[in-house]
Amino acid sequence: MATAAETIRLPAPHERVSARILRALGKAPVQIVLVVLGLLWLVPTFGLLITSLLPQSITTNQGWWKVFSHPSSLTWANYNAMFHNHGLLTALKTTAYIAVGNTLLIIVVGALAAYALAWLDFPGRDWIFIGVIALLVVPLQMALIPMFRLYDTFGLYDTVLGIILFHVAFGLPFAIFLLRNFFIGIPKDILESARIDGANELVIFLRLIIPLGLPAIASLAIFQFLWTWNDLIVALTFGQNVQPITVWIFGQLREFESSIDVIAPAAFISLAIPLAIFFAFQRYFVQGLLAGSVK
Amino acid sequence: MGRYVTAGLFLLPACFVLVVWVIYPALYTIVRSFFGPTGYLGHWVGIHNYKALFTTSTLTTAIKNNAIWVAVVPAFVTAIGLLFAVLTERVRWSVAFKTVVFLPMAISAFATGVTWRIMYEQDPSQGAVNALGKVVKDAVSPPGVLPSAAPSTSNVVTAHGGMVLTTPLHPGGVALLGLTAIPPDQIPKGAAQAVNPTPKPGDIVGVVWRDFKPGGGKPGVVEKGELGLPGVTVELRSSSSGKVVQSSTANADGTFEFTNVPQGTYQAGVGAKTFAKPFGGFAWLGPKLITPALLIAYIWIWAGFSMVVIAAGMAAMPRDVLEAARTDGASEWQVFRRVTVPLLAPVLSVVLITMIINVLKVFDIVLALAPESTQSNANVIALAMWRTAFGGVNDFGTGSAIAVFLFLLVIPVLALNVRRFKREV
Numbered sequence: 001m002a003t004a005a006e007t008i009r010l011p012a013p014h015e016r017v018s019a020r021i022l023r024a025l026g027k028a029p030v031q032i033v034l035v036v037l038g039l040l041w042l043v044p045t046f047g048l049l050i051t052s053l054l055p056q057s058i059t060t061n062q063g064w065w066k067v068f069s070h071p072s073s074l075t076w077a078n079y080n081a082m083f084h085n086h087g088l089l090t091a092l093k094t095t096a097y098i099a100v101g102n103t104l105l106i107i108v109v110g111a112l113a114a115y116a117l118a119w120l121d122f123p124g125r126d127w128i129f130i131g132v133i134a135l136l137v138v139p140l141q142m143a144l145i146p147m148f149r150l151y152d153t154f155g156l157y158d159t160v161l162g163i164i165l166f167h168v169a170f171g172l173p174f175a176i177f178l179l180r181n182f183f184i185g186i187p188k189d190i191l192e193s194a195r196i197d198g199a200n201e202l203v204i205f206l207r208l209i210i211p212l213g214l215p216a217i218a219s220l221a222i223f224q225f226l227w228t229w230n231d232l233i234v235a236l237t238f239g240q241n242v243q244p245i246t247v248w249i250f251g252q253l254r255e256f257e258s259s260i261d262v263i264a265p266a267a268f269i270s271l272a273i274p275l276a277i278f279f280a281f282q283r284y285f286v287q288g289l290l291a292g293s294v295k
Numbered sequence: 296m297g298r299y300v301t302a303g304l305f306l307l308p309a310c311f312v313l314v315v316w317v318i319y320p321a322l323y324t325i326v327r328s329f330f331g332p333t334g335y336l337g338h339w340v341g342i343h344n345y346k347a348l349f350t351t352s353t354l355t356t357a358i359k360n361n362a363i364w365v366a367v368v369p370a371f372v373t374a375i376g377l378l379f380a381v382l383t384e385r386v387r388w389s390v391a392f393k394t395v396v397f398l399p400m401a402i403s404a405f406a407t408g409v410t411w412r413i414m415y416e417q418d419p420s421q422g423a424v425n426a427l428g429k430v431v432k433d434a435v436s437p438p439g440v441l442p443s444a445a446p447s448t449s450n451v452v453t454a455h456g457g458m459v460l461t462t463p464l465h466p467g468g469v470a471l472l473g474l475t476a477i478p479p480d481q482i483p484k485g486a487a488q489a490v491n492p493t494p495k496p497g498d499i500v501g502v503v504w505r506d507f508k509p510g511g512g513k514p515g516v517v518e519k520g521e522l523g524l525p526g527v528t529v530e531l532r533s534s535s536s537g538k539v540v541q542s543s544t545a546n547a548d549g550t551f552e553f554t555n556v557p558q559g560t561y562q563a564g565v566g567a568k569t570f571a572k573p574f575g576g577f578a579w580l581g582p583k584l585i586t587p588a589l590l591i592a593y594i595w596i597w598a599g600f601s602m603v604v605i606a607a608g609m610a611a612m613p614r615d616v617l618e619a620a621r622t623d624g625a626s627e628w629q630v631f632r633r634v635t636v637p638l639l640a641p642v643l644s645v646v647l648i649t650m651i652i653n654v655l656k657v658f659d660i661v662l663a664l665a666p667e668s669t670q671s672n673a674n675v676i677a678l679a680m681w682r683t684a685f686g687g688v689n690d691f692g693t694g695s696a697i698a699v700f701l702f703l704l705v706i707p708v709l710a711l712n713v714r715r716f717k718r719e720v
Contacts, residue, residue, distance in 0.1 A: 030385050037379070038395045044595065045398065047423055048410040063421050064413070113309035120302040128306070133716055135317055137709045139656050141680045141698040143320035145327060145691050148684075149335070150320075169316030172309055201301050230403030232659045233677075237685055246405045246659075254667065256412060267409040271402040278401035282394070285401075289600065290607050 408663020
């Protein structure tokens with residue numbers, strides 16, 4: 001990516017070959033530093049991947065990087081075993097239910113509230129929004145103990161629904177904040193003309209706001225999905241038999257070295273899905289990050 | 296009137312969820328923090344739970360550790376992000392680099408913990424971090440030939456980091472340096488049958504050998520089947536000053552000699568280098584290093600976040616200002632220091648504040664990366680809260696007090712956010 005400064009200094013598509021080589025050489029130190037840093041950043045994840053592909057008899061004796069001299073020791077055995085591991089498969093399914101359920105619910109509830117705070121006129125609107133901003137930073141630890149009791153009373157303890165609702169509540173301030181700030185940028189004329197045409201607010205919301213707000217909704221969806229997919233503390237507190245993948249792996253950690261052949265592939269699968277989502281929707285991810293980095 | 300009803304209906308679901316799951320519990324937790332450990336409210340204990348925060352050693356450790364997190368992580372994450380953002384501006388493949396550094400952001404703190412636990416294994420042959428440490432350490436000071444050797448007789452003692460024969464020597468004397476506890480795979484290559492040296496006038500001669508043969512043998516005597524230790528550094532020290540006057544290397548049969556030794560009293564010994572232990576690896580997951588280990592892993596996760604936010608800030612920067620500074624003859628460093636950083640100040644502060652909040656709430660990675668044996672050394676406030684309320688102790692009073700304490704710590708940030716919003720409106 002050429003910066004504006006360079007385009008000014010070198011206005012030459014006809015640049016000489018020698019000049020181009022010299023310029024590339026001048027940048028060589030930066031390139032090398034970045035290559036080294038990039039590799040350094042990849043090593044831990046790569047190490048997990050390789051470990052997950054090695055039999056336990058090897059990982060307890062030598063480092064995963066020795067695989068470069070014995071590539072034949074790589075095996076799918078751990079993954080095969082994993083797909084026959086009933087507990088782990090159930091945990092993956094539970095994780096998916098929680099992540100998808102939370103994401104859908106928070107989009108609906110969040111978008112409705114965000115629309116009201118952006119475009120409906122009523123007294124105290126800004127105060128409510130300030131309240132939402134205030135709730136952004138409330139640590140979820142503030143709710144663990146009381147909700148633990150309430151869930152016990154209302155039968156929500158150890159249920160997927162209970163875990164989802166807790167996530168929705170603590171993701172909601174961010175959702176409303178993100179969507180409201182996006183919705184408010186939608187041109188007023190569009191809404192006004194729809195209102196003059198006699199459309200009611202629900203129609204406007206469904207036909208105009210949702211389609212126009214799709215980029216922000218996509219960012220929100222990715223964030224919520226990743227947060228809940230990656231959550232440990234909520235599921236650990238409100239679940240016992242209902243275990244998402246993080247809690248399931250956590251249960252294995254006691255015997256880290258001796259069950260590394262189970263932990264490593266499970267951990268890799270648990271991060272492969274967020275990674276796939278991240279690569280598929282990278283743009284929305286970054287957008288959401290920039291919009292919400294105040295959280 | 297209908298307008299208000301509509302607005303109310305749109306807000307209703309969100310308000311219901313926020314009131315039931317956030318506002319009511321938060322208020323309850325504040326009240327609960329003044330009551331005893333069990334029951335819906337328990338008995339009134341006043342500020343006892345808050346006192347416990349600063350007197351119970353597990354909790355003070357958590358607070359101290361969290362202070363370290365706050366002092367180290369936000370600054371490092373912001374600095375590294377800034378560095379990466381500036382560097383990537385100069386290369387064509389910046390997108391690839393950014394993707395790689397940003398990757399850990401998508402991974403859970405929990406999976407990161409598992410990942411780094413593999414990296415931090417103490418044995419350098421298993422843990423990548425210590426393997427790197429070993430490469431560096433061995434390059435700086437290579438391990439000795441005989442890291443585990445010990446004297447075979449009582450007149451050889453450990454001194455000067457190596458081993459010294461206590462029997463005084465004079466020119467023409469003989470030094471017998473017997474060593475044991477040398478495993479067969481550590482015997483130097485080319486070792487031959489050890490030989491009893493013949494005394495020479497004016498010289499001090501000796502032998503350094505593996506004073507052991509299958510079946511044992513007699514300590515202090517060179518016997519058949521016992522090997523010399525070639526390559527071992529032997530030193531001759533003056534008894535009066537303790538300084539090394541000559542040094543030499545043992546031959547294949549273990550013999551060595553110091554020639555033309557002036558009159559006086561001397562001691563012979565084996566140099567410290569011979570016994571240098573190989574790098575055993577740092578105990579990253581042990582009680583002393585666990586917090587630094589966690590900090591490194593956490594910075595690894597969040598550097599990408601900071602880089603992306605700062606890079607976005609840089610993309611929005613007025614290019615002509617930078618160009619003007621360069622035209623005026625400012626060096627790249629001056630441009631960075633005097634133009635880029637001041638212009639980026641708002642973005643940098645957003646990154647810093649976000650990281651402070653994140654670090655105050657840090658939880659998962661500690662639970663995943665720190666083995667159970669060191670979790671109390673690695674404790675942080677959020678984890679202490681969970682462990683107090685749910686991790687076996689089940690003290691809801693103190694647990695509530697810790698949660699409120701955590702909340703109090705983030706309130707300044709809350710105030711900052713609200714003020715920023717009011718300015719915008």
